[in-house]
Amino acid sequence: MTNAVEKVNILPSNPDGLTSPDEIDWNTIDPMVDINWRGIDFLIVVERDGKPVLTKHPSVPHFGGLTSMLAYQLNFIRFMLENCENGEQIIEEGSKQGVLTMTGHFLSNGGELPLE
Numbered sequence: 001m002t003n004a005v006e007k008v009n010i011l012p013s014n015p016d017g018l019t020s021p022d023e024i025d026w027n028t029i030d031p032m033v034d035i036n037w038r039g040i041d042f043l044i045v046v047e048r049d050g051k052p053v054l055t056k057h058p059s060v061p062h063f064g065g066l067t068s069m070l071a072y073q074l075n076f077i078r079f080m081l082e083n084c085e086n087g088e089q090i091i092e093e094g095s096k097q098g099v100l101t102m103t104g105h106f107l108s109n110g111g112e113l114p115l116e
Contacts, residue, residue: 013038021057031063042075043107045115053112054079063108073104 017036018024029035044057054076063071077100080087094100107113 015039021059024059026059026061032067037067037071038074040071040075042072043079046112048112052115054107054115055112056107056110062110068108069101069104071104072108073100076100076103076107 014033014036015038017034017039018029019036019039019041021041024035042057042060043054045052045054047053056072062068077091080090084090091100094103103113
């Protein structure tokens with residue numbers, strides 16, 4: 001007896017999907033169809049106690065599950081590569097230490113990462 005598992009598209013590629021959280025009506029969309037998960041910016045920099053922190057965009061509702069965690073992880077990687085002088089080194093080290101998935105989970109649940 002074979003135990004066949006159907007392939008699942010955990011992080012759909014929707015290149016024409018929405019990417020700006022402020023322009024999305026979160027009550028009427030189908031997140032698995034209408035969002036470009038690889039291009040959306042879930043993360044923003046805000047100031048807390050006079051210091052910059054990276055956190056979830058306030059208009060993005062909480063999504064649970066693996067798709068959300070992966071989307072936040074990809075957002076974090078893209079943010080670090082585009083906005084930090086040593087972003088590539090940070091991502092490389094984070095990958096070696098196995099913290100990128102934990103970072104995605106932390107951010108998807110509303111956590112904040114200090115940038116200083």
